[in-house]
Amino acid sequence: MASFQPRPQDAAELLDSRLNHTGMNHSEPRPHAAEATALQLKGEIAAVRELLLALSVGFVLPGPLPADLERRIDAGEVESLDVLIGKAEQAGLLTDGTVVGPARNALLTAAPTSKVHALQRELVSSYAADGQPMGDFARELARGGLADQRVAAELEHTADKSLEHDPALACSLYEEALLAGADETGTAARRAQAAAANGDLDSATRIIDTLLVSVDPPDVRRGVDVAAAVWAHRGMLARSADAYGWLGASRLGSSAPLAAVAMVGCGNRAGADALFRADAPPESPTLLAAALAGTGKGILESLAEDPQQALPILIHASDMLNAAGSALPLPETPAALAALLALHSGEPYLAETVCRAAAAAGQGGNAAKPRLFLLQAWSAMQQDKLEDARLSINEASKANHWPLxxxxxxxxxxxxxxxxxxxxxxxxxxxxxxxxxxxxxxxxxxxxxxxxxxxxxxxxxxxxxxxxxxxxxxxxxxxxxxxxxxxxxxxxxxxxxxxxxxxxxxxxxxxxxxxxLARAAKNNHLAAVLAGAGKAWVSILAGAFQPADVEAAARGLGRMGMPWEGARLAGHAAARAGERKDMVRLLSCARDLHPQGNATGNGSSETGEPRAAATAETGNGMHPDGSGLSEREKEVARLVLEGKTYREIGEAIYISPRTAEHHIARMRRRLGAENRSDLLARLRLALAAENPPQE
Known part of the structure; x- marks a missing residue:
């Protein structure tokens, strides 16, 4: 049907003028719009109207025409096809076998709907007889209101082929198939899958709820897969496990690995073992089946006392799903699970690369993209790459046109x-x-x-x-x-x-x-590092630590992809060191682990800025400006004005309390302050001079 809708009056006037030009007009007054168009093509030129209407519906030249028109041409009841084409072209209504837009719209508007649909069905029969797919013409027919099972079947078939790779297209095709008369219940599970993979969880939920309450729902396993994925995305993984429990082991089939993922995630290991054996081969030799089987096996392996094989298995599953190009909605994608295992193992850089590859391949469809970007952000944050983390968060927010x-x-x-x-x-x-x-x-x-x-x-x-x-x-x-x-x-x-x-x-x-942590340290390297760090923290807070032990613990954290944690540990120890050489050693360690910090405005006792700390200890980088304060002194001044103590200032910017005291005394002398209240007032003036109010 026409996608362009001109005013009927314009179309009538065009036809009227064209027919006047060819001498095919009559003297009756011209009625309104589409009715006038129909009248202009009656009588001796009715065959031209029939030809133009057939071409407007979708018949093409050269090619078969409606049976009745061909019969009349063959019987000599009307002029030959060439003559009819010539008259239409002479009137300017036909160009290169195509009816001009306004005329096409006017003819389709004027013709009775039953007549248009009859011609469309005849055309569909022609496609079927020739064994030709209708392609976009089927979509046009459905949107135009033609109910025909052959059109519905073709749209449904095309949607099925798009389902795993282009769920957005599949959504549109299934909706058009419904318009053409497809079975609403029979397509429900696939329509829900397309909606879920496209990120439209609300639509998927409405469809699947209607399906699963029906008696003996068709395609029920697929329907439960979608329901489980939707519940997981809503943050209710136990409901996902319940859905698979309702389905039962006898009907799980290739969904058994997904059931295992859901059940392990909510703490039901026995249920997962009962429904899925880690050594079970995939149900078919396809990439998708192998990827799902690997996902289930990997998640069960991750629960072992020695889970070394879990991460490689999940990475292989992610690679296979990427290669399959499937946008299947899942409770958790193998890429997300592999990233989580990498993060839990102290390998955030590996988590980042796995998520990046999966997002590029469209693993899990639009619905999975935000989570993959957010896990990238977590990986970046753990590695102390805070700007990269924010960029990935922004990518997650715009990865899907639906809300998170x-x-x-x-x-x-x-x-x-x-x-x-x-x-x-x-x-x-x-x-x-x-x-x-x-x-x-x-x-x-x-x-x-x-x-x-x-x-x-x-x-x-x-x-x-x-x-x-x-x-x-x-x-x-x-x-x-x-x-x-x-x-x-x-x-x-x-x-x-x-x-x-x-x-x-x-x-x-x-x-x-x-x-x-101490118990797990026997077989888990990350646990050993974290246990050592915990012991170092306790010794620092007790005031009885060995700088060498603290440095070893801090650098261990850095090697496990946790540099900020290590720098924080070393910085706290430096602030409490009794010997200057120990303080310098620990500050140097903190600087090595966290070199990109800038101390401006930092008032937290949990963070430190080793680069600025190093300049404080060496005396470098101090270039007084018009306020008479160096950059380091301005940093200290801001913290003084926040009411911080010497120790809190030292913890905030990785200097010792004694150094903070020296800075404050030097600023007092330089600014000529007589007492503390005078110093605070002068510091406010000095900082205000640096940042004057905007007009």
Whole structure:
């Protein structure tokens, strides 16, 4: 049907003028619009109208025409086809076998709908007789209101071919198939799959809910796969596991690995083992089947005491799914699982590359892209590449034209908290924490969200808000216990709990998690590094540490892809060092691990800026400006005006309390301040001179 809709009056006037020009007009007054067009082509030129109408419907020249028109031409009842074509061309209504746009629209508007549909069905029969696909013409017919099972079947078939590779196109094709009369229930599971893969979870949910409450729903396994994926995206993985439990082992088939992923994620290891054997071969030799089987095997391997094989298996599964080009909606993509295992193993750079490759290949469709970008952001944040992390967060926000799903919104909120904590801006941290508190209300704790929960546990302790997260913290511990406390998944969460206990100065809360790290250290290298770091922290806070041990622990954290954590550890030790040589040694270590910091405005006791600290100790980089203060002194001045003590200033910018005191004394002499209140006033004036108010 026509995509261009001119005014009927324009079309009537065009036909009227063209027919006047060829002498085929009559003297009756011209009625309104489409009716006038029909009248102009009656009588002796009715055959021209029939020819033009057939061509407007979709018949082509040269080629078969409507049977009735061909019969009349063959019987000599009307003029020959060449004569009819000539008259239409002479009137300017036909060009190169195509009816001009306004005339086409007027003819289709004037003709009875039953007549148009009859011609369309005859044309569809012609395509069927020749065995030719209708292509876009089928879409045009469906959108024009033709209900024909042959059109519906072709649209449905085309949608099926697009389903795994172009879900957005499949969505449109399935909707058009429904317009042409396709079975709504029969296509429901596939329509839901297309909507979910395209990121439209609400539409997928409405379709799948209608399907699964029907008696003996068709394509039920696919429907449950979609339901499980939607529940997982909503941050309710236990519901995904329930969906597979409802389906039952006898009907799982190739979905068994996905059921295992969902059940392990919510702590049901026994259920996963019962539904999926890690040594079971894929149901078919396709890339997709092999990728899904590898995903299930990899996630079960990750629960082992020695999970060394889990990460390679999941990376292989991700590679296969990338090669298959499938946009199948999944509870978790193999790329996301591989990235999580890499992050939990202290290899964030590997997580970043896996996610980047999967996002480029479209793994999991539009719905999976934001999560892949957010995991890239987490990898960058862990490696202390904060600007890269923010760029990846921005990519996640615009990767899909739908809003972020609750699971991804929670991950983004936790990322914002982590970035604010590392930037040391307390006001920014408080705002990010409030947003995260809201996000956590919309999801449940699962195995694949332990990293963001760990970040929030630390921040809650930092802000004295532990009560707000205690329930979720207990749920996470219970989940790990149900799975047998698998080291790969448990170690980073225990480390987060250790840091939270240190911030809260709560030895009772520290003990079980420190013990768990020490126990896991026998077979887990990351656990050994984190246990050493935890021991170093305790010794620093007790004021009885060995600088060499602290440096070794800090550099160990750096080697495990946690340079900010290592720099923070060394910086705190430097601020408490009794000997200048120890302080310089530890500051140098912090600078090596965290070289890109700038100390401007940093008032956090959790962060440090080793580059600025190094210049403070060596005396380099101090070029007074008009205010009479060096860049380092301005940094100290800002912290003084915030009411920080010598120790807090030292912790904030990685200098010793004694050095902070020397800076303040030197500024007092330079500015001629007589007492502390006078110094504060002069510092405000000096900083105001540096940053005058904007007009």
């Amino acid at each position: 799903v609750p699971r991804d919104e929670f991950l983004r909120a936790a990322l914002e908290v982590g970035l604010a904590r590392r930037n040391g801006e307390i006001a920014e941290l408080v705002l990010a924490w409030e947003r995260a508190r809201e996000a956590m209300l919309h999801i449940s704790v699962d195995l694949y969200s332990l990293l963001p929960w760990g970040e929030l546990v630390i921040t809650a302790a930092r802000l004295r808000e532990t009560r707000r997260i205690a329930h979720y913290f207990d749920e996470a511990n219970q989940l790990l216990e149900r799975l047998g406390s698998p080291p790969l998944w448990a170690v980073p969460f225990h480390w987060a709990a250790v840091q939270a206990a240190l911030l809260s100065e709560n030895p009772a809360a520290l003990a079980p998690h420190a013990t768990a």
